[in-house]
Amino acid sequence: MCRLFTAEIWQFGCLYGRRPAPHGGPGHVITRLRVALVVVLGPTAPQANKRRTIVTPKIPVIDIQNLHKSYGELEVLRGVDITAQKGTVVSLIGSSGSGKSTLLRCANLLENSQKGDIRFNGEAVVWAGNTHTRHPGDASQVLRIRTNLSMVFQQFNLWAHMTILQNVMEAPMTVLRRDRSEVENAARGYLDQVGIGDKCDAYPAQLSGGQQQRAAIARALCMEPEALLFDEPTSALDPELEQEVVRVIKDLASEGRTMMLVTHDMKMARDVSDHVVFLHKGRIEEEGPPTALFGAPKSERLQGFLSSTMTT
Numbered sequence: 001m002c003r004l005f006t007a008e009i010w011q012f013g014c015l016y017g018r019r020p021a022p023h024g025g026p027g028h029v030i031t032r033l034r035v036a037l038v039v040v041l042g043p044t045a046p047q048a049n050k051r052r053t054i055v056t057p058k059i060p061v062i063d064i065q066n067l068h069k070s071y072g073e074l075e076v077l078r079g080v081d082i083t084a085q086k087g088t089v090v091s092l093i094g095s096s097g098s099g100k101s102t103l104l105r106c107a108n109l110l111e112n113s114q115k116g117d118i119r120f121n122g123e124a125v126v127w128a129g130n131t132h133t134r135h136p137g138d139a140s141q142v143l144r145i146r147t148n149l150s151m152v153f154q155q156f157n158l159w160a161h162m163t164i165l166q167n168v169m170e171a172p173m174t175v176l177r178r179d180r181s182e183v184e185n186a187a188r189g190y191l192d193q194v195g196i197g198d199k200c201d202a203y204p205a206q207l208s209g210g211q212q213q214r215a216a217i218a219r220a221l222c223m224e225p226e227a228l229l230f231d232e233p234t235s236a237l238d239p240e241l242e243q244e245v246v247r248v249i250k251d252l253a254s255e256g257r258t259m260m261l262v263t264h265d266m267k268m269a270r271d272v273s274d275h276v277v278f279l280h281k282g283r284i285e286e287e288g289p290p291t292a293l294f295g296a297p298k299s300e301r302l303q304g305f306l307s308s309t310m311t312t
């Protein structure tokens with residue numbers, strides 16, 4: 001209706017001539033009126049359509065470029081580039097010791113790296129120190145990034161002395177200082193979502209491994225992070241319990257969550273990922289969509305890795 005009103009005023013302006021009269025006049029006044037209305041009410045339909053055609057570059061949630069990380073003399077990451085766009089799942093695969101967990105911990109700033117850029121939603125990590133002493137230089141930025149990148153570990157890391165509900169509520173209340181009743185509602189909701197809503201009052205030792213890992217996922221979700229980082233979330237579980245966790249991860253992927261996932265489970269990597277990265281000795285040996293990477297691996301190392309994981 002507002003746009004119609006604008007159009008009518010414009011037509012009214014046209015009746016009095018398209019160009020403003022030399023010293024002002026009705027057309028001039030109405031043209032100005034129209035400009036003012038467009039500013040207040042937003043563009044008319046053709047202008048709005050025109051705006052939609054402008055392509056804005058997508059800013060990845062996680063963007064890591066040329067990352068180098070050593071432990072003493074041991075070079076673990078040797079120039080790794082990896083990005084995760086919003087709503088996508090990126091899986092990291094590779095042999096033991098290839099640097100997968102290190103890369104995830106560097107992304108979360110749990111580890112210092114010596115060289116390279118890490119951006120979170122376009123915001124570059126601010127570094128202090130020189131190459132050998134490099135570390136994040138802005139504590140509030142570290143907290144902001146860590147709370148937006150929730151990590152799920154292989155060994156659950158639940159507090160043994162707290163109930164499952166308390167475990168899930170702890171970080172949002174102490175780190176984010178959110179309201180208790182709001183956090184409790186959210187925590188119960190996430191525990192329901194991962195299928196253990198009936199275990200709120202149990203302690204971790206009273207749960208199976210699969211249930212504990214699902215509690216750890218609910219805890220990560222309760223931070224309402226921008227992205228989730230999983231480091232081998234199923235490898236401590238026996239095959240039956242593993243499937244409970246795989247189902248939860250698949251559900252999160254279909255919800256459009258942004259995730260980086262280190263896994264030895266090639267089936268899960270193939271099923272949930274938009275992009276798969278094969279790391280070998282701290283470098284990306286091959287990467288691509290799962291159909292290409294698993295269906296037609298190019299590098300001999302990846303071919304060897306896949307055939308060994310299929311037979312184990």
Ligand SMILES: Nc1ncnc2c1ncn2[C@@H]1O[C@H](COP(=O)(O)OP(=O)(O)OP(=O)(O)O)[C@@H](O)[C@H]1O
Binds near residue numbers: 074076095096101103
């Ligand atoms: N804190 C540390 N101090 C020294 N060396 C480390 C440390 N953490 C990892 N490393 C070494 O870095 C290399 C990469 O380790 P990382 O844990 O990233 O491998 P990974 O690919 O996750 O292996 P896995 O599949 O076995 O979990 C290994 O050689 C490991 O021994």
Ligand SMILES: [Mg+2]
Binds near residue numbers: 100
């Ligand atoms: Mg690891």
